[in-house]
Amino acid sequence: MFENNQEMRTNLSELGEFGLIDHLTKGFTPKLPSTIKGIGDDAAVLDFKEKQTLVSTDLLVEGVHFDLAYMPLKHLGYKAVMVNVSDIYAMNARATQITVSIAASNRFPVEALEELYAGIELAAKLYNVDVVGGDTTSSTSGLMISITALGEAEKEDVVYRSGAKPNDLLVVTGDLGAAYMGLQILEREKEVFKANPNAQPDLDPYTYLIERQLKPEARKDIPPLLEELEVKPTSMIDISDGLSSEIIHLCKNSQVGANLFEEKIPLDPAVISVCEEFDLDSTTIALSGGEDYELLFSISQDDYDKIKANPNLSIIGHITEEKEGMHLITRASQKLPLIAKGWNSMEGKE
Ligand SMILES: [Mg+2]
Numbered sequence: 001m002f003e004n005n006q007e008m009r010t011n012l013s014e015l016g017e018f019g020l021i022d023h024l025t026k027g028f029t030p031k032l033p034s035t036i037k038g039i040g041d042d043a044a045v046l047d048f049k050e051k052q053t054l055v056s057t058d059l060l061v062e063g064v065h066f067d068l069a070y071m072p073l074k075h076l077g078y079k080a081v082m083v084n085v086s087d088i089y090a091m092n093a094r095a096t097q098i099t100v101s102i103a104a105s106n107r108f109p110v111e112a113l114e115e116l117y118a119g120i121e122l123a124a125k126l127y128n129v130d131v132v133g134g135d136t137t138s139s140t141s142g143l144m145i146s147i148t149a150l151g152e153a154e155k156e157d158v159v160y161r162s163g164a165k166p167n168d169l170l171v172v173t174g175d176l177g178a179a180y181m182g183l184q185i186l187e188r189e190k191e192v193f194k195a196n197p198n199a200q201p202d203l204d205p206y207t208y209l210i211e212r213q214l215k216p217e218a219r220k221d222i223p224p225l226l227e228e229l230e231v232k233p234t235s236m237i238d239i240s241d242g243l244s245s246e247i248i249h250l251c252k253n254s255q256v257g258a259n260l261f262e263e264k265i266p267l268d269p270a271v272i273s274v275c276e277e278f279d280l281d282s283t284t285i286a287l288s289g290g291e292d293y294e295l296l297f298s299i300s301q302d303d304y305d306k307i308k309a310n311p312n313l314s315i316i317g318h319i320t321e322e323k324e325g326m327h328l329i330t331r332a333s334q335k336l337p338l339i340a341k342g343w344n345s346m347e348g349k350e
Contacts, residue, residue: 008109008111009111010109010110010111011109012106012108012110012113012138013106017136017137020110021039021134021135023110023114024113024114024136025039025117025131025134028121028124028130028131028132030130030132031128031130032129032130033047034046034047034048034049034096034097034152035096035097035130037132038130038132038133039133044099044133046150048096050154051152051153051154051155052093052152052154052155053150053152054093054150054151054153054158055148055149055150056084056087056088056151057084057146057147057148058080058083058084058146058147059144059146060080060083060146061142062142062143062144063142067190068143069190070189070214072115072214073116074118074119074122075119075214075215076116076119077115077116077117077119077120077121077123077145078119078123078215079214080100080120080147081098081119081120081124081129081147081149082123082218082293083216083240083293084098084147084148084149085098085123085127085129085149085151085220086238086240086293087149087238088149088150089218089219089222089238089295090236090237090295091151091153091159091160091236092157092158092159092223092232092233092236093152093153093223094151094153094223095127095128095149095220096129096151096152097130097131097149097150098124098129098132098148098149098150099131099132099134099147099148100117100120100145100146100147101134101135101137101145101147102116102134102136102137102144102146103138103139103144104136104138104139104144105139105140105141105143106138107142108143116145127218127220153223157223157227157232159232159233159234159235159236159297160235160253161235161236161237161250161254162235162253163233163234163235163298164250164251164254164256164298164319165234165254165256165298165300165319166257166319166321167301167318167319168234168235168298168299168300168318168319169298169299169300169303169304169315169317169319170258170260170297170298170315170316170317170318171233171296171297171298171299171314171315171316172239172243172265172266172294172295172296172313172316173219173294173295173313173314174219174266174294174312175266175267175268175292175294176239176243176265176271176285176292176294177275177282177285177286177289178209178212178213178271179212179216179290179291179293180213180242180285180290180291180292181270181271181274181275181278181280181285181289182206182209182210182211182212182213182214183291184274184278185203185206185209185210185213185274186210186213186214189201189203206274208268208270209270209271209274212291216293218238219293219295221312222295222312229303229306229307229310231299231303231306231307233297234254234299234300235253235254235297235298236250236295236297236298237249237250237295237296238293238294239290239293239294239296240290240291240292240293241290241340242287242288242289242290242340242341243260243286243288243296244260244287244288244338244339244341245288245340245341246296247260247296247317247326247338250296250298251322254298255322256319256321257319257321257323257326258317258318258319258320258338259317259318259320259324259327259329259335260316260317260326260327260338261328261329262283262328262329262330262331263331264314264316264317265283265287265314266316267282267286271285271286283330287328287338287341288340288341298319317329326338
């Protein structure tokens with residue numbers, strides 16, 4: 001998909017390291033009051049005044065976390081920012097700055113990195129974060145992107161993974177499983193394309209799923225929504241690996257158990273129909289799919305009335321005593337132990 005940009009091929013070495021950084025970051029003018037100095041000195045200078053500072057880093061590696069056969073570089077840049085700011089929102093904080101470091105082999109011309117940075121710039125603009133630093137270097141193979149996100153919050157607003165209490169309600173934002181099914185569609189089309197490069201895929205029915213995979217949106221809206229509803233979660237985490245492993249993280253950190261109700265798991269109709277097409281169980285996909293970047297949190301039962309009618313929020317279960325363990329209650333009222341299934345165990349099913 002980045003073949004389009006191959007007409008112009010400026011070799012990375014033509015700009016030199018410092019020329020390249022200047023070139024790629026020239027649009028990154030700081031806008032936030034907390035950014036005292038952005039790019040252009042030995043270090044960025046930030047001032048969060050009385051607030052607490054949050055820091056989170058992720059590393060994305062070509063061939064492990066992304067496949068450029070179907071991931072356009074602009075989308076990759078956008079998604080790399082989302083993955084990081086999502087972790088800041090998962091602390092009930094505001095994302096404010098990011099630093100971006102990349103290692104790229106000489107297979108990537110300057111124009112390719114411009115695409116990547118265009119995605120980063122768009123995400124930074126839409127999510128109101130300043131790009132305040134980073135590094136570029138050469139790599140002997142492939143592309144690596146490391147982003148560090150910073151954020152701020154009042155001390156009393158920060159939500160950890162460790163505060164869930166028995167009888168709290170378990171709540172999730174948005175819907176689950178779509179990003180994973182989008183990946184399945186893209187993988188299938190990649191195979192079709194390999195076999196027949198002239199095939200014209202009709203991807204229209206899968207638009208929502210593919211968008212959730214290629215252009216995920218972090219839930220920037222949720223911390224302000226919770227503030228407006230006057231709800232402070234007792235624990236919170238973002239859903240990067242799938243619902244079941246995130247519930248397990250919350251429970252282990254909070255030393256509690258949980259009951260999750262299968263019928264309450266929010267699924268988009270497109271996920272249900274594509275799961276049928278692929279002969280996959282949609283609950284398994286929601287539990288183990290990953291990359292949804294929704295937020296999972298627990299709230300006190302006293303806050304039930306404040307959130308019950310909100311279309312962004314689904315109550316999917318409740319917290320129990322630790323000794324009761326973590327369970328999925330199926331539609332048939334079976335009680336199954338919740339286990340963290342990763343991508344590997346899912347691959348065996350396809
Ligand atoms: Mg996270």
